[in-house]
Amino acid sequence: MPLDLTETERAMLARAEGAAAGTALRIVVETAAMLGAKRLIEIASVHVDGCLYHGDSGTLFVEKLVEDRGAVRVPTTLNVGALDLACGAPVRLAPHEKEMARRMMQAYQRLGCTPSFTCAPYQAGHRPARGQDVAWGESNAVVFCNSVLGARTNRYGDYLDIAAALCGRAPQVGLHLPENRRAALAVDLSALPARLMEEDVFYPILGSWLGREVGSAVPCLTGLPADVATEDRLKALGAAAASSGAVGLFHIAGVTPEASTLEEATQGTPPERTIHLSAAMLDAARRKLSTRDLAPDAPIQAVALGSPHFSLAECRSFLALAKGRHARIPVYICTGRHVVARLEELGLRSELEACGVTIVADTCIVVTPMLPDGHGTLITNSGKFAHYTLPNTGWDAVYGSLGDCVETAVTGRFSRDDSLWL
């Protein structure tokens, strides 16, 4: 074996710590060999993306790990499943698929995973420290973990994530290595109007542009004032960048933990390339976020919010904009059960439902069939929903601000304020 394994690891491979740990370590070791890793690293936590049902094979694999007495060795949270177990929002899966999806979500819990079922685990209490090595799946969680928390993870594929949790190890490659976290290019935002950066709607557009432009390279943004860079905005930026491209880590000078300055982010060598971002470039990216042109006042069939899962603050923003008005079309707010619990404590769940909102927990509308059957057009403020709605559901998506989404919801007709872009 080309990999340099410790004595503990060799014993684990020989099933000294049970069959499931042995299987898990074998999977990690073989993947490490494919990736050209020289050794494994110990990890502090895992976020499992593999709990979304894609077919019976995944359920059978996780149940096999349960049967072999697998138990996670580090704190492990779960990403979305294919069902809403917490709030019971209806999912149009056939009975067999529903049963297998449910079994999969349950089997992961029997391995000791926390039933968080959210794509925003970092807002559900799972926050590794700066510099810690972890093994996370789900592209938006990965980019947030690396960029905003400064913990270190690669994008772990389905089943490597749970394997890492069961053996507590991951291949020492990619973004676990400090030299690979260096920003190779700089993006200068200083030419953009300050009022743009003060709007939530700006961040998914910036992320979407960034993902298309840089692919999987590590960028460092400069010229973004620290006081506008809220956590929810960085979450939206990262999610969009990780869906239009393969961004796993970005830095923002003066904002994110590994970039007190551009120089720190580039590890002392100047960036290979600097891009000066203009409002026109962003406006072009904004247009690409809609999969069809819609005339003002055209009928629209749904509103989809919460990719990544809405935070409590985002739910409050929705309520503040809705001002008690009732929606004329279905409005889906996708969120985690951690937020639903808070909404209930605060009496806000009933307020949202009084506006006609369907709260979707544990899953979301682009990973499992939830939208009404057939074709329609929805409006969203999420760059990630804008990217995945058409390929995953067959529905068209138009992109707007949260305010645009609320106004469209209450009239049932497309309403968007484009004045920021004129």
Place this chain on the structure above:
Amino acid sequence: MAVIATAIPVLPGSAHGRVLRLAQPISFWGGVDPHTGTITDAQSEASGADIAGRVLCLPATRGSSSSSAVLLELLHRRNAPVAIVLGEIDAILGLGIIVAREMGWPTIPLLTLPAAAIAALPQDVPVTIRENGEIAVEDESGG
């Protein structure tokens, strides 16, 4: 038999099947039906083609962290390609094969070959993949 290319066996094995060569990358998740192996990506030049039972050759994959789940499902349903030859390694795809082996399901070889050599592989022609990475054709069809 004539050896027409020597690939690097990332996950070695032997196989025999007709080449299905794609010029453009595809994503397994969202681009391939995990039940049947049909390419569903409308933008792929091979949209509607069936990868089941073929020696699937492509310059790269569009990476998805769920491609392992899709390939595992295809292997479980016996609708996977008989071998995959990639221009660059996709470890997440390979993961699907490793997990299938852990489950005792049939597995397939995964190999890498430079994209230029992949582009020269004969479309639709039956080939034999050997443990050592050699790709061979019957002499008469080898040209």
